[in-house]
Amino acid sequence: MTVPVPSNPDNTRLEDLQQVLQQGGMRRAARMLNALQPAEIAHLLESLPPKERELVWNLVEAEYDGEVLTYLHDDVREHLIRLMDTGELIAAMGSLDTDDLADMLQDLPVAITQEVVKSLDQQRRDRLEKALSFDEDSAGGLMNTDTVTVRPEMTLDVVMRYLRRLKDGLPDITDNLIVVDRKGHYLGVLYLTDLLTHDPEDTVAEAMTLDVQAIPASWSAREVATRFEQHDLVTAPVVDEDGSLLGRITVDDVMDVIREEADHQFLGQAGLSETEDMFAPVLLSARRRALWLGVNLLTAFLAAWVIGRFEATIQQVVALAVLMPVVASMGGIAGTQTLTLAIRGLALGQLSINNARWLLWKEMAVAGINSVIWAIVVALVAKLWFHDTDIALVIGAAISINLLAAAFSGALLPLALERFGIDPALAGGVILTTVTDVIGFLSFLGLATIFLL
Amino acid sequence: MTVPVPSNPDNTRLEDLQQVLQQGGMRRAARMLNALQPAEIAHLLESLPPKERELVWNLVEAEYDGEVLTYLHDDVREHLIRLMDTGELIAAMGSLDTDDLADMLQDLPVAITQEVVKSLDQQRRDRLEKALSFDEDSAGGLMNTDTVTVRPEMTLDVVMRYLRRLKDGLPDITDNLIVVDRKGHYLGVLYLTDLLTHDPEDTVAEAMTLDVQAIPASWSAREVATRFEQHDLVTAPVVDEDGSLLGRITVDDVMDVIREEADHQFLGQAGLSETEDMFAPVLLSARRRALWLGVNLLTAFLAAWVIGRFEATIQQVVALAVLMPVVASMGGIAGTQTLTLAIRGLALGQLSINNARWLLWKEMAVAGINSVIWAIVVALVAKLWFHDTDIALVIGAAISINLLAAAFSGALLPLALERFGIDPALAGGVILTTVTDVIGFLSFLGLATIFLL
Structure with a gap:
């Protein structure tokens, strides 16, 4: 050896x-x-x-x-x-x-x-x-039907003899046998470790564990993954509405669920599918990317249209054109932070309508502090650069407005999208930056038109 | 019951x-x-x-x-x-x-x-x-020391009697016993399922599995997770450099690793830590966010400075100010798609210096196609909007240049950052959008200065 x-x-x-x-x-x-x-x-x-x-x-x-x-x-x-x-x-x-x-x-x-x-x-x-x-x-879609079941009145000795006679052995990833009654209703599980350490004369009923709850077939894959993570499960029984055993879910499939969910979240933000092949054929990739670029081009033109409303203002104060990307960019960055936190909270099941109010309040408070700090910093830089106090005041105010708007929409957008059945991981970023671009340009150029001309 | x-x-x-x-x-x-x-x-x-x-x-x-x-x-x-x-x-x-x-x-x-x-x-x-x-x-950091070991010459009957005498029973999540020699070197595992289905007179050596390779303690958590996913493991033995058994890793800890890596990737892109508390104290959050906003403000001012070089041009053709965010935004979106794909490839261990050349080629080809399509679309819209063929040609050319630059930097940036020990999930996005902003503004306003004035 x-x-x-x-x-x-x-x-x-x-x-x-x-x-x-x-x-x-x-x-x-x-x-x-x-x-x-x-x-x-x-x-x-x-x-x-x-x-x-x-x-x-x-x-x-x-x-x-x-x-x-x-x-x-x-x-x-x-x-x-x-x-x-x-x-x-x-x-x-x-x-x-x-x-x-x-x-x-x-x-x-x-x-x-x-x-x-x-x-x-x-x-x-x-x-x-x-x-x-x-x-x-769903849990039903994730499950295998290769369950090995025993009955509560059997002795462990009988169970062990029964296992030795199984012609295919036990299925891969088996940490327990599932205990069912005569009608196939789920009762509990008998861990192999308990089977091996209890007295062989004990009955299954004496050695079994009752506190592994069966998973209803209708649960979503995400709910199943949370259950496995929180209960440190290796396998879990799946039942129908009447509590009849349908099959079992194994941890290897749950790891795949976690990986796919994570991929979906990460790739979705860039408008990519979690099934995306890194070496996909060029034409296929080009077509998919074109779609996403098209959507984003629409939002970019919307922002451009807002700027276009202020052509006359920019013509007179060209410094506005130089500074306006700063306002939009700060809003986009701040909003994305709040949005990302909210999307993760939703995905983990830790953000819901019940505590969204708290998140909103906290994010607005954080944005409040940062809006003051960065309004002052940006205003100072603008003042030093263009030697114009009015421009400095206008950009400071616009930064403040945009950071507050960014926090507000970043916190509420994911919940709102989910309520309308739209995937926040996919649509959240596009909508958020559209909001921060439009509000950024509108507040900066709008205030400039009022106070600088 | x-x-x-x-x-x-x-x-x-x-x-x-x-x-x-x-x-x-x-x-x-x-x-x-x-x-x-x-x-x-x-x-x-x-x-x-x-x-x-x-x-x-x-x-x-x-x-x-x-x-x-x-x-x-x-x-x-x-x-x-x-x-x-x-x-x-x-x-x-x-x-x-x-x-x-x-x-x-x-x-x-x-x-x-x-x-x-x-x-x-x-x-x-x-x-x-x-x-x-x-x-x-590392694998060593992930492992527990609660191993139950057996020796190859024992019969299964003896093993079962030994297990029944264990005073604490078997540890949670035990799917196998670890087989070691006299000196504690790892030899293989005896699955509980094999222990239960083989003849009790068989020896451990006859019933054990040799093809579960031990994990060296020095492996990274990410390598451990990949091994668990690809081999559908529930537990795995950990050894030192001499092959001596140190402990074992259980799948529940591996699920946590996968979740944390995913969180790190997703939250990192927004400059958030994976340890971020959704309801962190306002002052703490504000300070952390301020840091990220500060970094991004520097890059925004860099872009603004580039625009500032062309103040005279914008003064004469104010339409440039209206359209310039479109050029920067398209580059940012396209580059982020390539970057996201490359970061995921790195994280899965599917992108390395060995196949980066292929990814670069494919992404450049995809960008080539999209740069033609969107140059034409944007040029047409600009022409209809401002009734100026020169502006249309200039913005079309700038879009093309920026999409190609975006694909190039999106594909190579993650590998380059990793080589310098910088985390691509954290720094990739900031650097990429800085590149696409600067190249976007520079090419658009630069070409405009040459051809429009």
Whole structure:
């Protein structure tokens, strides 16, 4: 028996693979690749641009194809699926669990979906139908049906004999057996650690834990993730409205939920989708980016139109043109800070209509202090630069107004958007900077028109 | 035995608690609160503004204090620690695992730290010293020392008898026993599921799994998280350079790492710390925000200074002042998209010096297409608005230049910053928009000066 050598972190793998490929060592590259976990192969594929990705994908052994596909982001997955013929796809799908299959089917061409469904036996087809009946982002959509159940009146000794007779062994990531009554209602869980440390003569009822509450199938993926994080769960049972056991959720899928939510929040602010492939085809990327640039161009022209209303003022006091981006920029930065805090609060379930008033009050107070400080600083700089006290006073006032408006809209916008069913992570930033641009230009040029001309 | 009622998602808890508190039901509120998991209490406390938070904190039973504190973000934790007297703090710290205690000690006043250390027995003090010797963000810093080890030559029957004699039972989140040789070198793991399904006469060596590689204590928390995600791990052994077992990492701590990294990335872009308390004291918040506003004010004045170089030009063609924010804004938006993609790629370990060239090429190609499209659109709008073909041509050219510069800096900036040890999530956005503002104003007003006057 040899001591396993600690492996390298994953970021050197790409380099190794590139070297082997450059030396034309296709067989060695294939061996390296197929020694990895499916998730690691998926990670490598996502680190490669399209041509190299196709080359490496062809080196992956057919038996891993299905599982590797489940770990890829949608865009990359679609790319690789397009390279496979019907036979390969059906074989790949055949190797998947029902719940992974259900997720994947939605990305397949309709003709192939039908072929795949036809190739399943009746039991798998029934399970698939059930899996497809739940929303992908709900507890029902997250769960697996590979539960191992026991009854409260069994002794632990009987349970252990039963487990030894299971022909496939226990499923991966099993930390407990689920205790149900005769009718399949959830009662509690029997942790394997309790099974192993209690007297074998004890009954399941004596060794089981009652305080793991089952998760209703209708809960959102976000609620499930919060529950797992707060209760340090490894697996959790899922039940229907009557408390009947439907399946179980495992922590590996919950980690994916957390990662996807985080990606959505981070990429959404730049108008990118969380499925975005870093090496997406140029034309596809260009089209998606164009859309976002178009939306933002509209808001930029709105701001320009506001400035246009004051052409005559700018003509007379050209310093206004020099200083006006400062007013807009300060408002945008301050507003984004409040907005970001509010979006995170919403995502964590820590901000709601119940405490929004407090957040608003606090953010307005913070903005109040900063509006005084920065009004003075900017006014002083403007005075030194343009030797004009009136301009200094006007820009100071405009900065103050814009910082207060920024805090107000940054704090309330996310809740308002959510109420209207609009995703704050996606739309919040665009709307906020439109508000701060317009209010910034309007207050600065408006005050200038009144007091400087 | 009753069927546990599916509990409400967590976001209604705050409302319930508020209602009870408003009705003055302090005892009922305390009962509600102390029925929750420590992590849930922590979550609730973070959803409350300072005064209410202090009130609720006093309702938490002393025995939960320590664990609740471990789940709080740094800022909130410090706030509550300041409310506790030395006796309370020592009691709270006494209830913690060594690894949690090590994390917490750094937030305590020095005098109290000494008191706490004095109150520990020698074994705990040694463990604490060991835990403190690892970087908080390394595998060593993440691990617990509560490992249960077995030897390869034991039979499973002997292992099971050994487990039944453990006086404290098995630690929470145990999916395997760690197999070590006589000298404590890591050999592999024995999954509880294999222990339960194999013949009791088999030896550990026959039932154990060899392909769970141990994690070196020096790995970063980010590398550990990637390993857990890609191998669907629940726990993983941690070893030193010689392969000697040091401890184990559990998936609940890894979920916290993923959450914190995501928070850092998301909040960092707005210049906020991931420890930021949504209801931080106004003065503290105002001071932190002021810093970020100050940094951004400098960049805004840099942009203003560039505009100031062209005062004479703007004086003659005031339409330039109206249109110039459009050029800067389009560059900022496009650059942020590329930057966001690159920062995520870096964070996932999918972008490195090895494939940066590809990303740069692709982003430049995407920007190339969009620079043509939006140059034409913006030029047409400018032409219709100001009836001036020269202005239209100048703004079109400036948009093109700025979109290309934005893609170039968005793709390369994160890698360059990382190489210099600067956090791209924090500094990337500020630097990028400075670049796009300056290049936008410079190209637009510069070209205008050359061709319009």
